[in-house]
Amino acid sequence: MIRFRKFIQAFFFLFFIYLFVKARFPLSAWPPSDIFLRSTPLFPIFDCIANLGFSIIMLPGLILWLLTVIGGRFFCGWICPLGSTLDLADGFLSHSIKYDETVVRALKSIKFIILFGSFIAAFFSMNIWGYFDPISIMNRVVTIVWYPLATLLIGTTITAFSKIPFLSGFTTFLRGYFKKFIMPEDQGYFLLTGATAIFFLIILCLGVFSRRFWCRNLCPAGAFLGLISSISLFERKVDDTCVDCGRCSRECKMDAIAETDIKRTRKNDCIICCECTIMCPTDIRAQKFNMLIPPSRTSPDFSRRRFMQTTLGAMLITGLGKIGMTDRGNTARLIRPPGSLPDERFLEKCIRCQECVRICVSNGRCLQPDGIEHGIDGLWAPKALMRSGYCEFNCNLCGQICPTGAIKKISLKEKQKFRMGMAYFDKNICIPYARNADCLVCEEHCPISEKAIQIEVKEIMLPDGSKRSIKYPYIVPDRCIGCGICEFKCPLPGNPGISVHNNRSPKGVSD
Numbered sequence: 001m002i003r004f005r006k007f008i009q010a011f012f013f014l015f016f017i018y019l020f021v022k023a024r025f026p027l028s029a030w031p032p033s034d035i036f037l038r039s040t041p042l043f044p045i046f047d048c049i050a051n052l053g054f055s056i057i058m059l060p061g062l063i064l065w066l067l068t069v070i071g072g073r074f075f076c077g078w079i080c081p082l083g084s085t086l087d088l089a090d091g092f093l094s095h096s097i098k099y100d101e102t103v104v105r106a107l108k109s110i111k112f113i114i115l116f117g118s119f120i121a122a123f124f125s126m127n128i129w130g131y132f133d134p135i136s137i138m139n140r141v142v143t144i145v146w147y148p149l150a151t152l153l154i155g156t157t158i159t160a161f162s163k164i165p166f167l168s169g170f171t172t173f174l175r176g177y178f179k180k181f182i183m184p185e186d187q188g189y190f191l192l193t194g195a196t197a198i199f200f201l202i203i204l205c206l207g208v209f210s211r212r213f214w215c216r217n218l219c220p221a222g223a224f225l226g227l228i229s230s231i232s233l234f235e236r237k238v239d240d241t242c243v244d245c246g247r248c249s250r251e252c253k254m255d256a257i258a259e260t261d262i263k264r265t266r267k268n269d270c271i272i273c274c275e276c277t278i279m280c281p282t283d284i285r286a287q288k289f290n291m292l293i294p295p296s297r298t299s300p301d302f303s304r305r306r307f308m309q310t311t312l313g314a315m316l317i318t319g320l321g322k323i324g325m326t327d328r329g330n331t332a333r334l335i336r337p338p339g340s341l342p343d344e345r346f347l348e349k350c351i352r353c354q355e356c357v358r359i360c361v362s363n364g365r366c367l368q369p370d371g372i373e374h375g376i377d378g379l380w381a382p383k384a385l386m387r388s389g390y391c392e393f394n395c396n397l398c399g400q401i402c403p404t405g406a407i408k409k410i411s412l413k414e415k416q417k418f419r420m421g422m423a424y425f426d427k428n429i430c431i432p433y434a435r436n437a438d439c440l441v442c443e444e445h446c447p448i449s450e451k452a453i454q455i456e457v458k459e460i461m462l463p464d465g466s467k468r469s470i471k472y473p474y475i476v477p478d479r480c481i482g483c484g485i486c487e488f489k490c491p492l493p494g495n496p497g498i499s500v501h502n503n504r505s506p507k508g509v510s511d
Contacts, residue, residue, distance in 0.1 A: 002273075002274060002275060002277075002278055005077065005078055005273060005274060008078050008079070009077075009078060009079075009083075009084045009087070010084075012078070012079045012081065012084070013081050013084045013085075015036075016036050016081040016138065017142075019031065019033050019034075019035065019036055020033075020139065020142055020143075020147070020358070021181075021182055023355060023358055023359050023401055024184065024359060025185075025359070025395070025397060027359070027397055027400055027401065033355070033401055034355060034401060034402070034403035035060060036081075036135055036139075037135055037136065037139060037351070037353050037355065037403040037404075038057055038058070038059075038060045038061060038403045039060040039061055039063075039064055039135070040061060040133050040134070040135040040136070040221060041061055041064050041065065041068070041075065041221050041224050041225050041228075042061075042118075042129050042133055042220060042221050042224055043058060043061045043133075043351075043403075043404070044058040044061040044062050044065070045119075045224075046118070046122050046127075046129055047349075047404065049119075049122045049123060050122065050125075050345075050348050050349055055405075057403070057404070057405065065228060068225050068228045068229050068232060069228055069229075069231065069232055069233070070232065070233055070234065071232065071233075071234045071272065072229045072232040072234045072235060072267060072270060072271075072272050073222070073225045073226055073228075073229040073232075073267075073268070073269075073270060073271050073272065074271065074272045075225055076215055076219075076221075076222050076225065076271040077271030077272050077273040078271075078272070080134050080135070080221075081134075081135070081138045082134035082135070082137055082138045082203075082214070083134070083212065083215055083271070085138070085204075086203075086204065086207065086211075086212050086214060086215065087212070087253075089204045089207055090207045090211045090212065090253075093205075093207045093208050094208060107216070107217040108216060108217055108255075108269070110217050110218055111216075111217055111218050111219055111220055111222060111223035112223050114128075114132055114218065114220045114223070115129075115220040115223040115224055118132070118220055122348075125344060125345075125348045126347075126348070126377060127347060127348050127349070127350065127351070127377070129220055129351075130350065130351030130352045130353075131352060131379070131380070132218070132219065132220050132221075133220070133221055133351060134214075134219055134221050134222075135221075135353070136351045136352060136353040137200070137203070139353040139354060139355065139358075140196060140352060140353060140354045140369075140380060141196060141197075141199075141200045143190075143353075143354035143355075143357055143358040144190045144192060144193050144196045144197075144354060144357075144369060145193055145196055145197045145200065147184075147188065147358070148187065148188040148189065148190065148193070151182075151183045151184060151187060151188065152187060154178060154182075154183065155175075155183065155187065158171050158174055158175050158178070159171075162175075184361045185361070186361065186365065188361045188365075189388075190357070190368060190369060191368045191369055191370075191371065191385075192369045192371060192380065195371075196369075196380075206218075210255070211253040211254075212253050212254060215254065215271070216254055216255060216269070222271075226267075226268030226269060227268060229267050229268055229270070230267050230268045232267060234272070235265060235267055235270070236257075236265040236270060236276065238262065238263040242262070242263065242280075243281065244262060245281070246259065246262055247279045247280075248262055248276040248279045248280070249262045251275070251276070251279055252275070252276060253271075253273065253275065254269045254270060254271055254273075255269060256269035256270040256271075257276060331374060331502060332501050332502055333499075333500075333501060333502065334370075334374050334378075334383055334502050335383060335384040335386070335420050335421045335482065335484075335500060335501075335502050336382065336383065336384065336407075336420070337356050337360075337367055337382055337384065337391075337398045337399070337407050337420075338391060338396070338398065338399070338407075338410070338415050338418045338420050338481075339396070339398070339399040339407045339408040339409070339410045339414075339415060339418060340406065340407050340408075341405075341406060341407075341408070345406075346381070346406050346407075347377055347378060347381060349404045349405060349406035350381050350382070350404065350406040351403070351404055351406075352369075352379070352380035352381060353403065354369060354380070354382070355398075355401045355402060355403065356382050356397075356398035356401060356402055356407060357369060357382050358401075359397045359398060359401050360389070360397070360398060365388065365389030365390075366384045366385060366386055366388065366389035366390050366391050366484055366488075367382045367383070367384055367385075367389075367398065368382070368383060368384075368385050368388070369381070369382065369383075370382070370383045382398075384420060384421075384484060384500075386484025386485075386487040386488055386499070386500050387487055387488060387496060387499075388488075389484075389488060390483055390484040390485040390487070390488040390489075391420060391482075391483040391484055391485075392483075393416060393447035393483055393485075394412065394416075395412075395415075396410060396411070396412050396414075396415040399415070416481070417481065418481060419480070419481050419482055419503070420481060420482035420483065420484075420500070421482030421484075421500040421501055421502050421503055422475070422477065422480050422482055422500065422501055422503035423442075423452070423453070423475050423480050423482060423484075423486055423487065423498055423499070423500050423501075424475065424498065424499060424500075424501055425473065425474070425475065425497060425498050426495070426496075426497055426498070426499065429492060429495060429497050430473075430492075430497030430498065431491075431492070431497060432470055432471060432472050432473065433472065433497075434497075436460060436462070436468070436470055437470070438470060438471050439473075439491070439497075440455065440471060440473070441486075441489050441490060441491055442473055442486035442489065442490060442497075442498050443455055443473050445485045445486060445489045446485070446486060447483060447485060448479050448480075448481070450476075450479055451476075451479070452475060452476050452479035452480035452481070453473050453474070453475060453476070453480075453486060454473070454474055454475075454476055455471045455472070455473055455474075456471070456472045456473075456474055457469050457470070457471055457472075458470055458472055473498075482500045482501075482503070483500075484500045486498045486500075487499050487500050
């Protein structure tokens, strides 16, 4: 059974990576690249709160709920890619730190604090759960850290071996294969790479305190599945041949087996890993997992007082987040992906999974994860940086890949009319205005058929008394969609002579 579980873990982890890699141009419809993200157990309930109703995109998560009622908290032990990564990392860490039982109960309640706090915050239109969702965390880390690092190492290795004469043909083939199926068109460079890597390393290194520390004590998805699995039909059963050696309790990675009564299992903590079954003396095998009807029930370690503390704390944090002053100078340059909902609704629905950021690398490369300069609730939300990339005119992949609907699925024709922002000239540095010299780069690259950037020719008097005709560019507001290619292509070093600002009206998309 253990080998079979590890095989299933490996299969789903590789399936997760496969879905990640296939999220690129051209995007294939099957299997859906966002199916893993929509399978997270928290998504249906928080999407229901955000939309005040149910939608078809919740279906994978709802199916997981049903399977949990039948089979227990198997998702954490068999499918979750973050759980599989923690199992692998825990094999390299020491877990010698011991806790008092009171400390263990207090730690285990943290995940319920995060879960219930997220519920309260969701009713105030603040998204907290997306930061802690295990599938979002894995997708975020793979997008911003693992994948760029892997493609850099692969590309560097192929380049090094291509210098060996008898390997040049093979490396050329290998580079073409990787570019077509695995590697992005260009090397990815992202903001928050260091911060994201540190965040993930902290999750891994918490394993020095206990195996699967994150799953035991912090994961809100695990807490929610634990609530459901407390009434599950499938659970551990110990027969009368048990010799009460206590090894199963000591070695349980989730501390789901009570040390004082090893025949009792905390079902909300048990992830059906089945490792307890092989810890029995080889001639006994007293433990099995059976389908029990009616099932036994267990309740999580979460007191009424702690629930009240969580509720009041969540309301306080949410209130502080809502009344915080935003810097209008910063928000003027805050541009969301094409098809995005109005910003407040966008932040409520976005789970910071970086799917749109990942797929943008294949095209314009303008999307980047945001920091906290636009507010703490904007951390890891996607924003467009036109100086480092631009929104490809013939691409609408970010809306196709978004698992939550924070970015609407709009047709290419609609996308080509969607106003992300508005371009403005800085006449203090723009070459024609500041130097009285012709520069038509922005006008030449404007993708709009009728050109949102037009040219006005004026004759000016130079200091030496001569006259010259200068071509001055200007914006036609009704045509500009804020794609940012003008800003990206501006030849000025540093600050560009033309930049895109947040001005979505009147061509935005409403919810």
